[in-house]
Amino acid sequence: MICADYYAPKNDEYKPDGEDAGFISTEKQTSGVADGVGKWWSRYGIDAGEYARELMVNALSAHDKEAPAAGIDPKRVLCDAFSITESEGSSTACIVSHKDGVIRAANVGDSRFIVFRKDKIVYRSPIQQRRFNCPYQLGNSEKSDKPKCAVQISFPVVEGDVIILGTDGFFDNIFEKEAEAVLEKNGDLDPDELAKYIGELALSNSLNCFDDSPFSVEAKRAGKDYSGGKEDDITVIVGKIVRN
Template sequence: MSFRFPALLGGSFIAAGAAQFFYQRSINSVDDNVDTALPDTSKLIPGTSLETFAQCLGKKDLRKGVWKTKSFDSSPLCGEDSFFILDDLRTFGVADGVGGWSRHGVNPKDFSESLMVETKKQIATKQRAAINSTGSAADLETAVTAAHAATMKKVAAGSSTVCVASLDKNTHELHVANLGDSGLVVVREGHVVFTAKESTHGWNFPKQIGVNRGAIHGDSIHDGTHEVVKVFKGDHLVTGSDGMLDNLEPRQIARIVKDTLAKKGPLADGALVAKSAARNVLVAVCQSALNESEGKWDQGGVGGKPDDITVLVTRVL
């Protein structure tokens, strides 16, 4: 992503430029993106585990049309985006490196990749025993904060947005911590039942976590949002960087998931459906991103914004 990023002067945080108006992209208005006629959950089985599939594409490959024949499921191939998946611990995350650092000779990928690697490590090593014994959700803010500290020792400069989620199998609640403009959509029976709230300083200026010459740079994960939503078996969670959310509305995402389910049929393998849905969302994002003639994104809408794209589709079991 190429948005503005914070600057450090005398150890204090200042914005790199005053926001001319607050970010008004429609996804910020959660009520507008959640369907009013929601499915009855009284007969649904609460979720206790997750299975996640990833698809991603760097902006350079987007413009080359690579997405028409292939896409990637490995974080190093996602441009400035990065992600991690821990299905056994019911946890996953996405980070989007701030492209503006490239103007200062910094590879934006370095920070986002390290942050995801370290977050995964924190959860897998320090919390695995506790999570396995209790079934509780990961302490997301603690994990990201520790990962940030570890990343600061390895990366000289950089910043990223971050969205991480973890399922508590005892309460069947999905915990979502979101700093910036990546996000998550819960789809149930073709309906949008939840969209994660963004946290921004202004238009094209999301909150972000970072480092600059050994000092904390930008915001803290605690400056973002932490939301909890109960999920059920058969739900699909669609998580993505702003490359996805700037180009597709939540209801468009839900429709793609619904159509994929319908095409595969009720007896189709659930993992295959989720993997196909991730691919189908990615293709739709690419098509929308390259439709720059409409210019919707820079007018507060969606579409027409080429960017790195990461899509995670998680099925709730």
């Protein structure tokens, strides 16, 4: 699995780095994303992006200790990373690893991944949320979730499959049919080109105040008056399954 990423932080002078974080390990075919929860800033003046970044740095360090022959255990990596993350705040998280034609993942909240085969979605990881726009989230406070709640996933993949891993800023602004159309027209692009292309499409959609987005559709279902895209940090990692 070869991967590349795209990141566009939301325009915020107080948090120029945004609240998303992520990592890619080419050697061990593992990637992860985290999305710091913005309510920490509005309520307490805490930048949850610091928590998300520390969590992902610790996940990268934890996964380096895993034995390559045995394959990466994403939930164990997440547990180890969580245990040494000390920043205030909270975040969602999703870690995905590939070995011998199988994707293994651990997911908390609404950061997630989808698998495409021949330009069609064949798998989507589940979302964990208590209600609309209130995802499960890892953190050190008493009310935050712990990694034991992470959903563990195993899914077989084949050569040519495309995996898109992202935070909610990406998935809230791209309909699944849009993603399939992008792959149908641009599936031959390298992962870095594809990540940039689809990431910029999500960014453009997020700034659209009129057309429906996945976020606005779900908001209306929840009884909220909302139109257009959702301005947010956008992180996407594109992985392709290729022959070694």
